[in-house]
Amino acid sequence: MAGAGAADLLVLRGAVVLTHDKPGCGNSTGNWRTQSLAARAEESLAAAALLSSHPAVASKECGLYGVSQGGWVALIAAALDARVRFVISNSGPGVSPAYQDRFRILNDLRQDGQDGTALTEAGRWLYERADRLLAGQFLEDVLASQESFKGSSWYHLTTRYFDTWFLSPKAWLRSRRCSRRYPEIHTASPCSLAPDTACS
Template identity: 35%
Template sequence: MVLSAQPAHAAPTGLTEQEITFSSGDLVLRGTVLAPATPGPPRPAVVMVHGSGRVTRDGYRAEAEAFARAGIVTLVYDKRPRASRSDVDFSLLADDALAGVRALRSRPDVDPARTGLWGVSEGGWVAPLAASRSADVAFVVAVGAPGTSPERQQSWNLVNRLTAAGVSGSLVGTVSRTTLGLLVGAGLFPEAGYDPAPVLARVAQPVLGLWGALDRVIPGAESMRVFQEALDRGGNTRYALRAVPGADHTMRLSPDGFQRGDEVSPEYLELVASWVNGRAVEPPTGPLPHQERASAPVEAGSPGVQLAVVALLLAAFLGYASSAAVRRWRGPVRPARWAATTGLLSVLGLVAYLVHLASGGARDLGPVVLGRPIPWLVLHLLALATTAATAATAVTSWRARSALSRAHRVRLALLVTGGAVFVPWAVHWGLLVP
């Protein structure tokens, strides 16, 4: 229900704009309704459902104004705040979208039988879910909608992003599979395994699916195929699926899909406006967008095992380094100091670099040389040095065992054990892989 609405005013020219608040459960959401200023019979209406991240209604202002100018009453609203139960809970986000539909359907200038949902990116998961729950939704427009699970889509996105930055080699797999898999296993990637296909099979309303031909964020060809197969399986024949030439993930014109343009694709705006206003899209299903590589599943990692291994490595390397520092690094097993130092730097450096990449979406890699960011090259060299120094320590300590005290032999045994564990751990994280 609409809790409150401020008087409409003309802004911009030819449109009216009205600020409203409406309830979704115990949460109050704020939005803006844009509509044609010219009086007329009740019109079709659409609620715009956000993509991922901290998104406000301003992010969709250009599309909202274009739809309103085409005769569609349009609601854009601020996404639920992070302080609420979750801002990445698809079920709650679907509830918000349905609350928006109820708010629009109550307006005298809206035709309730022609009120639907528009969802972009993450909204392409949410809008069909909302439609599958309510007959109040008359149609669904899905823009850049993933047909894969979120973890699989994000892995594909990361491979594209790293490749576009000139990165090759082991770091690509380390970021897009190993690190992402660990986040999934730790429960730090909400809705990671969500499968959109069963939901799409339950959507009975007309569906317009649009994908940018230059989309580098979601696997467009796979997603379009999933939409078609799922809707067919559910017996829904009222759909149109198209790729939009020259458009990126959010339907901005782009030269390559990576450089985001400012202009929204006019062809996309015309397709949406025409379809919502009742004109058929011909042909209903166009050719698949170009997709350079297939997406791949992401295996969930084991955070408990990784924490235990890191704790063991730190105990081995830091323990020996601390005791050696007290003794000013003197002793017959000189390679041990290098094994402890380089091993400690390798472990701490890898953790710090991966945390940095994960927190920034792998956007700030550092300078790339020969397909490798410089921090990654340094970590490679440290891992090689740790492996070589551990082997030398094992040989030297065995030869000098009679000259070593029992306590020193124990410290060396722990160090060599840590070095032996380090090798498969470093291979797992790509440090000893080209």
């Protein structure tokens, strides 16, 4: 999960580094937009296990370095497997993914000139939609409720990340195994995923 420049720097400092691309990037097949963070964490753990199996590093501590979204992936992987002894999160999470996403969307609405009433209504819908989906409500029911806001000035900016030409809502939710398997990942703070971690 380390960027190429960071990998080179780590190697210069004596670390053994294995990098891998998320699906659809570099030489990896697939589509990162349809993969859950938990599935990506499992891939990272598989890469770490492969590296750790090499005799030259088998007795060494293994950690993960994640940049941006990779910071979330590294934290989730560390929470899933105690063999990950350390995490370096570069420009990674400071809040939960749900909070970060709502902040980004509401900020887009502010930049678009939406008024306080529109921000409040959009924010309420974002919370309600996430809560209903995480509670296991049928996608069709949630999307039917969402359609009632279609005439609202905030509708397009609030739904465009989830309802786009390259990713249908049904495909997106089917791919969110993370929601069903690890629902706390969407709402957890970084510190709750790794409570015994010292930050520096």
